[in-house]
Amino acid sequence: MAKKSDTKRQHILSVAAQVFQEYGFERTSMSEICARVGGSKATLYNYFPSKDELFFEVMTLSNNTEFEAVFRSTDPAADDIAASLRDFGRRWLTFLYSPNVKANRHLAISVSGRSDLGRLMYERGVLRGQDLAADLIRTAIGLGRLRQADPVVASRHLLSLLESELMERFLFQLLGEVSEEEIKQVTDRAIDVFMAAYGVPCIKR
Numbered sequence: 381m382a383k384k385s386d387t388k389r390q391h392i393l394s395v396a397a398q399v400f401q402e403y404g405f406e407r408t409s410m411s412e413i414c415a416r417v418g419g420s421k422a423t424l425y426n427y428f429p430s431k432d433e434l435f436f437e438v439m440t441l442s443n444n445t446e447f448e449a450v451f452r453s454t455d456p457a458a459d460d461i462a463a464s465l466r467d468f469g470r471r472w473l474t475f476l477y478s479p480n481v482k483a484n485r486h487l488a489i490s491v492s493g494r495s496d497l498g499r500l501m502y503e504r505g506v507l508r509g510q511d512l513a514a515d516l517i518r519t520a521i522g523l524g525r526l527r528q529a530d531p532v533v534a535s536r537h538l539l540s541l542l543e544s545e546l547m548e549r550f551l552f553q554l555l556g557e558v559s560e561e562e563i564k565q566v567t568d569r570a571i572d573v574f575m576a577a578y579g580v581p582c583i584k585r
Contacts, residue, residue: 389427392417397438401515405487405497406434432496436504439484443475450475458564461525469567477546479560486553514538525565526578534578537557541570 395416399408410431414424426432450471458464475481485501492498510532517538518531526534545566549555 386577392424392427392434393438394439395443396434398439400435405431406491408435410434430496431559432500435497436500442503443481443484447509451516454516456516456519456525457523458525461520462571462579464536464563465574466567466571469571470563472539473558473559473563473567475548476543476552477555477563480559482550482555487549489551510535510539524580529578536575538563538570538574541574543566544570 390427392413396408396413399416400411402408403412408431410421410424418422428437451469454468478484487500488501499523513535514531517526517535520526521528521531521534521540542553543550546555546558
């Protein structure tokens with residue numbers, strides 16, 4: 381039964397992804413998705429209680445592997461923690477400012493207050509990223525790679541610093557493609573500031 385349910389869920393997600401691509405988020409209706417999936421609306425809503433939930437799941441399906449890989453590839457135990465954080469920062473910004481993720485973030489912001497998509501993106505995307513970053517920072521602090529500090533606050537400082545040079549242009553949709561070189565330079569400056577605040581001071585002998 382569980383396998384059949386999973387198969388049905390994946391079928392709904394596949395059909396929904398196609399419909400969202402054709403019509404966009406706001407013009408897509410659950411009725412259209414239901415008509416293409418087949419079956420009753422009650423069945424569709426049993427799997428996904430709203431269009432916002434369904435769209436978020438479609439987004440997650442396409443981006444989740446890359447999202448998780450950014451954090452899995454970061455070594456908080458590295459002797460050179462600054463280099464490890466620079467690698468993390470470049471991967472993270474490359475992910476955030478990829479065309480698909482950037483478009484989805486703009487969409488979530490634009491419909492916030494008119495749908496639950498913004499809340500879902502914040503709770504299951506932004507906060508999830510902050511939690512994973514806090515885990516990395518917590519481990520680095522525990523191993524003495526960074527100074528003692530609140531890992532939640534430090535992780536938010538880290539993520540904010542990484543986006544600080546891009547965020548305003550992004551919010552006002554003035555940011556075009558972000559090159560690999562720009563990401564490198566932005567990341568290097570952000571990690572320099574972060575390490576100045578959270579790095580372990582060298583002991584002079």
